[in-house]
Amino acid sequence: MKHCIKVIPVVACLLMLAGCQTTNTLYQWGDYEDSTYEYYKTPAELETYIAHLQESIARAEQSGAVPPGLYAEYGTALLNQGKKKEALSYYRKESDLWPESRHFMNAMISNLEKRS
Template sequence: MHNKRYTCSLLMAAVLLAGCAGPGTLYQWDAYQPSVYQYYQVDNNNLDEQVAQLEESIEKARAKDRRVAPGLHAHLGLLYANSGREQQALEQFATEKRLFPESAVFMDFLLKQNKDTL
């Protein structure tokens, strides 16, 4: 009887501890959200710094074999476009469309609206 009670107690403890683990995140967010916030501040002259942060986030995600957050490639494309790197902007928009097909309509809209500058 004592052995049965001990086994049951261990099993309950294992179940409780397993429930505390919580779900992992689906995407690698890293510096994406702070970069977007920083972009919309009054002083957004540091585009190169923001680009470097997002490029580093993408590399970290690749190293961990994780997916980047939705919108990261689109935002990186926007930063590239604003800093005069049109080809890199187009590549990032295409990557966003490929990774997140639900963004295709919006990416096509952005490309159409900015076809003179890109």
């Protein structure tokens, strides 16, 4: 009986830890997190960052689940390159795909369209 009392908490902990393991994710992020960290650490590497975002978007679109914020981040990177039209296009994609961000994205779109 004493042995059983010692084993039960260990088994319970193992089961809880197993429940925390995730092998499948809802979205395909690619190397988005690492490349974003590197870009914000050394912003001079914009072209490399854009290439990583393009790869992340391509993988996500193939899987059919583009993560929230990915189109907006790519649009901002394009805007930093001076590509306003392309940036607006990706801001619209973000707004269409994620209704939660629609208010913010529409404000971004409106502000960009007001600029010459």
